[in-house]
Amino acid sequence: MAKITKTAAMAAIGSCNLIMRIGRWIGARRTLFVWSAASVAITAFVRVPDAISIYMSGHVTNMTWFLIGQLIMTIDIFLKIFAPIFIMVIAAKYIFDCRSQDMGRASFTFKLSFWTSIVIGLLIAVLFYFDSGNVIGAKLGGSLCASGQICWFNWSMLYAAGRVFLATGITTFILMLGLRGVYNELSFMLEKRD
Secondary structure, X not given: OHHHHHHHHHHHHHHXXXXXXXXXXXXHHHHHHXXXXXXXXXXXXXXXXXXXXXXHOOOOOOXXXXXXXXXXXXXXHHHHXXXXXXXXXXXXXXXXXXOHHHOOXXXXXXXXXXXXXXXXXXXXXXXXXXXXXXXXXXXXXXXXXXXOOOOOOOHHHHHHHHHHHHHHHHXXXXXHHHHHHHHHHHHHHOOOOO
């Protein structure tokens, strides 16, 4: 049993190191730089023509509020494009940076993200399950439960809730890892130095 465990640990270390080597060859900073430039270009492509058409329509009565509104919408679109890749790059570092001395001991950030994503995934799945069975809510019915009925159990509802659990859990896990990584790096950078 110990030999199998050691072999599995070595295989996991090898896989993680391969992914990290590929990541280092591509370069996280280079990836984020290129993606940020692409995000700016996409944002400008979307917002500039729209802002011009709004301005040319003659409905702008206050130029200050118009510019503030356009700036807020531009930042919003940029963050929607840039933030997911930024968080995924940081999460990948926390997931795949397997140093042999750390094997067997997940970091606090990894454990916190994992258990939080499990809890949130289960809560959302239960909510989805009861909603699809008309146990909660006031729907007229849908594809998983006949109209006007309350369905406490069927396999289609369980399958749909399981898919929701996996999707929510994985997304929350990556999001938590990324945000905790950003927090860790910022708190280290802003730490008081003597």
